[in-house]
Amino acid sequence: MLMVSLITLMAGCVTYTVPTLDLEGGDSFEVSADFCSGWSDKLDDVIEHYDARDFGVTQVQDYPYLRVNRFLAAFSDLVYEDQTLFDDWISAMIDLDQESRQIEINNLSEAGFVILGGDRPTIQAINDRCSAFIKNSYLQKSFDNLEHLRARTFVPDDYSSAKRAFGLYPLLKIPFVQGIEDWHEEARDTFERYRKNNIQAISEGRYVPAGEKRLKPNELAQLVNQRDALGRLTLRPDLMSELFVTYAPTFTVEDSGDYDRIGAVSFSSSGKAEVNINEPTVYTQLAHTRFEGKTLPQLVYFVWFSERPKESIGDLLGGNLDGIMWRVTLDHDGIPLLFDSIHPCGCYHMFFPTDRLDSIDAPSKYTEWAFSPKRLDKITNGVAVNVKVQTKTHYIADVAMDASRQVAREYSLRDYDELRSIETSQGRRNLFGVNGIVSGSERGERFLLWPSGIESPGAMRQWGRHATAFVGRRHFDDADLLDKYYLRR
Numbered sequence: 134m135l136m137v138s139l140i141t142l143m144a145g146c147v148t149y150t151v152p153t154l155d156l157e158g159g160d161s162f163e164v165s166a167d168f169c170s171g172w173s174d175k176l177d178d179v180i181e182h183y184d185a186r187d188f189g190v191t192q193v194q195d196y197p198y199l200r201v202n203r204f205l206a207a208f209s210d211l212v213y214e215d216q217t218l219f220d221d222w223i224s225a226m227i228d229l230d231q232e233s234r235q236i237e238i239n240n241l242s243e244a245g246f247v248i249l250g251g252d253r254p255t256i257q258a259i260n261d262r263c264s265a266f267i268k269n270s271y272l273q274k275s276f277d278n279l280e281h282l283r284a285r286t287f288v289p290d291d292y293s294s295a296k297r298a299f300g301l302y303p304l305l306k307i308p309f310v311q312g313i314e315d316w317h318e319e320a321r322d323t324f325e326r327y328r329k330n331n332i333q334a335i336s337e338g339r340y341v342p343a344g345e346k347r348l349k350p351n352e353l354a355q356l357v358n359q360r361d362a363l364g365r366l367t368l369r370p371d372l373m374s375e376l377f378v379t380y381a382p383t384f385t386v387e388d389s390g391d392y393d394r395i396g397a398v399s400f401s402s403s404g405k406a407e408v409n410i411n412e413p414t415v416y417t418q419l420a421h422t423r424f425e426g427k428t429l430p431q432l433v434y435f436v437w438f439s440e441r442p443k444e445s446i447g448d449l450l451g452g453n454l455d456g457i458m459w460r461v462t463l464d465h466d467g468i469p470l471l472f473d474s475i476h477p478c479g480c481y482h483m484f485f486p487t488d489r490l491d492s493i494d495a496p497s498k499y500t501e502w503a504f505s506p507k508r509l510d511k512i513t514n515g516v517a518v519n520v521k522v523q524t525k526t527h528y529i530a531d532v533a534m535d536a537s538r539q540v541a542r543e544y545s546l547r548d549y550d551e552l553r554s555i556e557t558s559q560g561r562r563n564l565f566g567v568n569g570i571v572s573g574s575e576r577g578e579r580f581l582l583w584p585s586g587i588e589s590p591g592a593m594r595q596w597g598r599h600a601t602a603f604v605g606r607r608h609f610d611d612a613d614l615l616d617k618y619y620l621r622r
Contacts, residue, residue, distance in 0.1 A: 173197035173263070174197070185237045189202075194285045202610065203611055203612050206612070215362070223271050224268060235260075240553075240560070240561045291599075291608065293587075300584025306604055320506050323530050336389070337386065337388055338385070339385050342378055342543065343546075344378060346375065356376055381517065392439050392525065395415070396408040397414040397437075408438060415435065418550075423612045425621065429470065433460045433549070435457075449580075456593065458599075468512060470489050470490065471484065471615065478592060479587070480591065490620070491619065492620075518535070519534070552565070570592045570598070571592060579592070585603045
């Protein structure tokens with residue numbers, strides 16, 4: 134009792150209370166709208182107090198069991214007259230909330246459970262029961278105030294208008310544009326040099342997925358037809374794994390040190406994010422986007438490096454943790470329509486369209502548009518895309534179809550959500566910490582680029598929090614990205 138009292142006192146001056154529960158084995162209690170609303174408020178308070186919040190998706194204001202991402206927000210104008218679409222839309226937002234809640238409960242400290250009055254399984258059971266109750270209540274009756282809900286199903290962008298105003302952004306757009314154009318020119322030159330093999334020889338590490346069984350076109354077409362009313366894939370886990378293996382890229386990384394070797398992410402005993410290069414790992418996430426009024430699936434692959442080493446004391450771009458995010462947008466037949474990539478900071482967005490797309494011209498010089506240093510017109514079935522990566526900077530230097538059978542290390546494919554709850558000696562912890570940004574991955578460039586309105590430019594951040602433009606506003610998961618930049622041939 135003394136230890137419990139001490140933990141409660143150390144939690145701060147605020148006294149947290151929860152409804153009195155009659156639990157038998159964690160699952161025998163009455164639920165109601167009032168109970169579940171009150172419970173969600175209490176759980177929110179404790180999660181906030183102990184910094185266990187998961188920031189990947191957005192809580193819907195006034196609807197405690199709903200969370201939304203940019204893809205689901207794109208449907209808010211489409212759910213009026215289609216009951217099936219509405220049902221799947223509501224269910225998807227409840228599922229997002231439940232997924233995030235499970236992450237938050239897993240990452241909550243023992244002191245938090247003392248305040249809540251139950252252990253982890255009990256708290257999870259309460260949340261699961263309430264989530265199911267709220268879902269049933271929404272789906273079994275007509276929604277009374279759809280306009281109120283629609284007005285709240287949006288994801289705020291990751292740009293601060295106040296920072297832009299204070300930093301004289303309208304004036305700084307001009308040097309920002311010049312810096313972007315300089316990078317585009319440098320990247321085009323790099324791709325040309327690597328295409329001609331006009332580069333200095335350096336040892337390379339080559340990584341390929343374990344179990345290279347790739348699905349055939351007819352198998353792909355069958356898989357991508359398994360969808361819900363929102364157009365999202367509804368595949369069994371084993372079939373989803375086969376789909377990810379089919380389009381898993383080869384990563385060929387110039388190797389001049391441990392910082393150029395991919396691995397699994399964990400935390401050191403001191404709490405620093407680190408990468409175990411003895412476990413080559415690529416993390417995967419299924420996403421979806423909209424194009425021509427239809428939903429398309431996206432396969433996202435995440436590679437992590439321990440650092441981008443600093444070239445000098447004044448290097449503003451170097452720092453702890455670095456990586457590459459490679460995305461494959463599939464067409465309705467399961468064949469790639471577009472490839473694109475960023476670093477986990479949201480930087481260096483590159484597009485690699487296939488022969489199914491034509492580019493739309495930028496409306497203005499002062500709009501950061503889709504940058505495409507190369508097309509991947511010829512997609513060969515059963516052949517992986519080889520992503521060539523430069524040493525230290527981890528800039529992509531070339532992409533090409535590559536059927537070669539060179540010696541390579543195999544990497545394992547693991548779920549990206551593992552990064553949201555990593556086991557440590559002090560309990561479980563979210564890699565992306567407070568506000569969806571990896572603590573300790575900050576870059577010196579943030580002191581120069583803050584007028585862009587982006588929080589901590591250069592730092593590694595969570596899926597759903599990747600602002601990718603310094604001029605204008607753009608996010609890696611914007612649902613209208615393809616419609617904005619491309620037309621179908």
